[in-house]
Amino acid sequence: MGEILRVRGGRPLEGTVRLPSAKNSVLPILAAAVLADGPVVLRDVPDLADVHASVAILRALGLTVRRRGGDLHLLPAPVPGWQLPEAPARAMRSSVFYLAPVLHRAGCVRMPMPGGCRLGPRPIDIHLDGLSRMGAQTLWEDGWLELRTSARLQGIDYTLRLPSVGATETLLMAAALAKGDTVLRNVAREPEIRDLADFLNACGARIEGAGQPVIRVQGKTSLHGARHRPIPDRIVAATVAAAVAGCGGCVTMLGTGEDPLGPVADVLERAGCHTDHPVPESWRVQRQDRLQGVGLVRTGVWPGFSTDAAPVVAGGLLAAQGDTVVEDTVFEDRFACAEGFAQLGGQVCRRGRALAMHGPVQLSGARVRAADLRGGAGLAVAALAAAGESVVEGAEYVRRGYADLAGMFRALGADVCAGRENRA
Ligand code: UD1
16 A cells, blocks of 8 residues: 545645644754653654654663653653664664764664665765764674764764764764764754754753854763754745745745745745745745746755755746756755656756756646655645646655645645555
């Protein structure tokens, strides 16, 4: 049985939506909770497939995890485990976040190669290089990775080869309980990095400079528990905004934080949308006029245009008049969704890491297949703008990052439902 989204597109979107907490904040923070000696409460945690996988890992490591309404309550493990369970660890890339916390708690950690969306090669060399410079010994055996330390990890002065989001988070978690001070240079500056640092600081860590290119950490001997509300999900915001661009209408997003989208908002404005902030921490997007191509859009690390937003914005601009070229500088294979865009009537062409689109075109319903999370969301956005019925197969990918994409768009007037069907 495969999961599908069934979409009858062509309706404008109207209404209000509250943004959930960001998946890319929640997942590293759940792993960081392993470092805490006391209870951790995470507020408004969305019910995502990757959150389920994280909870399975946390429970296998001995933590007690309970969901109360939207919140997750975590109690530390009396005797911490050190081997990650295979299925949930292989199911997502974010299992890599458990390396540093489990190493600190148990002195060793064993996990299979992390999975996640296939967006091209996704090595973890920077995570491992940083940890080994802090004193971890690394061993690969039959597809499993094992790290050991004979003493507490040591603070270091370390320059990342490139500003990887995940490696910055791994090394922040490692530095928080390391012996002595750590300086991390050329780090990622995405808002989720600051959120992880805010959570760790709420637990008693001493981290300064998160959100800037150099982070300084004073290692502590222990961390206590904390309550924390992760930042709102800027990729869900981009998805809703892109759908408004594609379908027309007017949607207000609430609980957005300050300026969640930066360059994504600029691109949508160039495409003919109007965006403003009717109340603080809100974002209203409307499109009444014709959708225009925007020329070249290049993704980049923060504060650049987010790579995760690339397929959803492409889905929203698929029918636009004129040319749009979206080039992803972060991942090699971001646009597996191109084939589905063409089946929906888009005039698209993949050139290396770029997706070129030309219009105007009339989109019409089709059966398409998601191959990854954001590409699947991009196909759903394009299907919402297409006349007639579409089926997006592979919707289980989409559920990794959107708790209920269908329900969210239904509340905005779309005709879309999630379901299952037998695969031939
Ligand atoms: C995180 C996000 C993901 C987003 C990406 C870029 C989470 C859970 N996921 O992924 O949604 O698309 O940031 O904003 O937060 N790289 C290496 N060696 C490493 C690590 C990374 O070569 O050790 C490369 C990757 O292959 C990729 C680039 O660096 O080409 C960026 O990856 P990175 O920033 O680490 O992304 P993730 O943390 O995997």
